[in-house]
Amino acid sequence: MALIEAKGLCKHYQLGEVEVAALNGVDIDLDAGSFAVVAGRSGSGKTTLLNMIGALDMPDAGVVRIQGEDFLNLSRDARAEFRLRHIGFIFQAYNLIRVLSARENVAYVLQLQGMNKRERLEIADGLLAEVGLADLGDRRPDQLSGGQQQRVAVARALASKPDIVLADEPTANLDTQTGGELIDLMQGLNREHGATFLIASHDPMVIETAGQVVQMQDGRIVEHA
């Protein structure tokens, strides 16, 4: 059984009087341990697809299952709980909580899971060391570079040991070298932890490194290699 199964996903947005099909009957299966990239130009539906798989947005039609569980029919709170247990997120704009230190940002999801403070901070320190930020745990996001913030976001995404990590344009705000280092880091974590990554990106460097590439255009998958 595939880790992720999405069938017939449709999503339409109303822009003034024009209806835009962000997703138009998308089917996708992804096995555990994959390192897959959803590629395509801006507006092709990459982010919308990730939002559906991440239970952040609801499709107009279709189903999404993670490990066989259809979470789209759950209540809003139950979907939040589902995300907490099964999905890690990396966003283009890092999206760290600015009043928390790097280690507190990483530990936040573990706090939501009810883990005690000492244990969660130990895990956060371990993850920060893995992403190369062992000495920067006490810094707040505004004291870190963009690349460092994105590394903290990677550590946070992995903290709850999710089934899948969804990364939306993770290198878009980074320079080429830093972006390359981030991709190397995620590939390393994919190999060492067996973490499943699904990345939405139009960055050629990211696409080159992918084990699978799902090419999207106008809300449809046009190639899956």
Next chain:
Amino acid sequence: MAQSPSGDLVSEAFRLRGVLQSGAPAVDQSLALIPLSMAQQWLDIGEGVTDVVIRVFEHDMADGVQADLQQHLSADQYEVMRWVDIDPMIQQWTEMADASTYFILMIVVGIVLVEVLNTMLMSMHERIREFGLMEAVGTGKLQLFAMMMWETVILVMIGSLLGYLLGAAVSLHYAGVGINISDFSEAFTFIYMDPVVHPILTVNSAARIIGVTLAAALLAGLYPAWRATRLNPVSAMREV
């Protein structure tokens, strides 16, 4: 010149020993004080008195003292009256003062409501991306709501504490030196009162204002907290 108990007009000359300045001109211009023994001799009433004034510690003790005295004294010989029976206008005046206090309290509560609502809404809007992120990574609605309410409580408790300390310092200062209201003495011609008033800081009054303010603040915090739980994480994270 005065009227004796038998109805005769009697007069007497006294040596002026001093002039009272109570701060209430109407009182100063109409009242003369003489020793009790001299008055008894002048009016030829032996050791008798016409009125006995009993001073109680708190004005609301007057009812109980009146009931006790009425129980022990003959109604044919003694008339026991509370201060409000003697001059009902004073009671109305104090009730009006209380009403003014409550009116000011209501205005304060209204200001607190608006200020807390404004502060918490601003706080929510400034962190809208963070709320979106928090919900995205698994924070539940109740947890977001509770977080916002705790922030409101902490904000109001710190504000109340600072306000109380400042207010207490001012009250204690004026409790010592007093507030001179003799400039307004014309307004008190119907009642004698000390033109220098000394505010009293009581636990009850502090607890009442802090309690009402806290309740108002919590009420005002409900709406921003509810708004935070209604955010769509995807659109919230797109906010700039």
